[in-house]
Amino acid sequence: MKLSYIVLSFIFLFQASQGFDFDEKELETEESVWKLYERWRGHHSVSRASHEALKRFNVFRHNVLHVHKTNKKNKPYKLKINRFADITHHEFRNSYAGSNVKHHRMLRGPKRGSGGFMYENVTIVPSSVDWREKGAVTKVKNQQDCGSCWAFSTVAAVEGINKIRTNKLVSLSEQELVDCDTEENQGCAGGLMEPAFEFIKNKGGIKPEETYPYEFNDVELCRAKYVDGDIVTIDGHEHVPENDEEALLKAVAHQPVSVAIDAGSSDFQLYSEYNIKAT
Known part of the structure; x- marks a missing residue:
């Protein structure tokens, strides 16, 4: 199974929080x-x-x-x-938007992947696709006070392509990546999806969340060989061409993709929904 993903800036993945209105x-x-x-x-x-x-x-x-x-x-x-309404934006960034993508990208150097873009020659895509309705997306997860969103972003893409290829939706272990993928990624101190995909491929797969649950912090001990559960494997990953909305459209029409976004504003901290009434 090959994965496609696009990196925009900072990784940010957390459990969607429902606020409430006030007068x-x-x-x-x-x-x-x-x-x-x-x-x-x-x-x-x-x-x-x-x-x-x-x-x-x-x-x-x-x-x-x-x-x-x-x-x-x-x-x-x-x-x-x-x-997040009673924490400062500085606290929010440090606790929930701390994957430090620019830092890790500079250390890693040029992007590496399997090469090519598998959907390059696609000419027809549907007007809309909801991968939740197709059962390719697990429930919303919460990274808590840990800069592990790189792991959540990685896992979500692997869960999606595994469902598409095997017809089985398995919630996978972010904690395994946090604990074990430490050569380039740094657990709660941030990381990138690219080396995480490579880790999953090179180690022969990743365990399910059920047997290797998330613990909200750096345990600093890789326990993958001590836990049971069938593993999910991938054979590579690809980059969606940058600054190419047509390519992104083709990718998301065929599978959930791993995305990093810029969470560097107060509006993102307090974001609720897209306002279709705005003009």
Whole structure:
């Protein structure tokens, strides 16, 4: 099985968080914003120590105002006060967008892959494809406070192509990559999908999540040989040609692809949905 993927900038993969709406009147006074903060904490089951609560409230207030002001503009997306609403953008980037793609790309040098692009000569693609409906995508996963999104991005693509080729959807082990793929990748300190694909190929496959579950941190001990479970293998990977939307269209019409995106803005931290009403 060969994989196609495209790298844009920073890798970011986390569990989608549902925020909730609020009324403009809730922003009128300090007391009403505090009540909104308490409602938010209850909604997301967020506990804060008493000495920390005021600082977190100040961050929350700043983020809520940003959400409110941004949503009043004619932007093609909407923000919400999701589960990241009382952390600073610096904290968000360090905890959830820490794959350091540029750093790892410089260390690795030019991109390497199997060569070519298998869908180059495709001339007809469907108007839409939903790989969830085709059963090629597992449930949304949460990397937690660990810069392991490179591993999640890798695994998602392997899960998808494995389903397409074998008709079996198997949730695979991100933790195996975090623990074992350490020659170039650095666990929670970040990494790239490219060497992770090579690791899976060269090691003869990857174990299922069920037998090698995610532990939200660097365990620093590769336990792959000690756990059971059938492995899923790949025979290579390819790069989707850069800056080529037609090539990307062809790729995603045939399989889920591994993608890295730039998570470097406050709007991404508080992103909720695409706003189809925007013009």
